[in-house]
Amino acid sequence: MDCLFCKIVAGDIPANIIYQDDLAMAFMDINPQAPFHALIIPRKHIATLNDVSSEDRETVGHLHWVAAKLAEEYGFAADGYRTVFNCNSHGGQTVYHIHLHLLGGKPLGWPPYQDTLKVPV
Ligand code: 5GP
Ligand code: ZN
Secondary structure, rough: OOHHHHHHHHHOOOOOOEOOOOOOEEEOOOOOOOOEEEEEEEEEOOOOOOHHHHHHHHHHHHHHHHHHHHHHHHOOOOOOEEEEEOHHHOOOOOOOOOOEEEEOOOOOOOOHHHHOOOOOO
């Protein structure tokens, strides 16, 4: 299967891996959008959040558990952080193997797309 993140799981493409277990793997994003930016992925290939099946529920929840564990380990759990799944084109997904973005290390703007807010609410 021609999937970039499956190739990282298989060890065929290098990555700065910071965590792995039987269900998941985490590595630093190649184009970081915050002082700390990691991607947490299931070892299993799941293309998008729309493709998560009922038997994947534990795995997808596990990705968030890994995120919180890494935030603690890297020292920004108390200050706070953001986790994001992008889905398909409107969500900005570019790699079609689900991945949880973990961003931290600075105050993160919210909402992320202020230019699209037409009316103050
Ligand atoms: P998406 O846009 O699909 O939510 O996020 C894909 C992420 O994967 C992007 O943040 C991008 O920088 C990252 N990325 C793309 N190719 C590679 C790669 O080869 N190695 C690593 N570590 N990250 C990658
Ligand atoms: Zn894959």
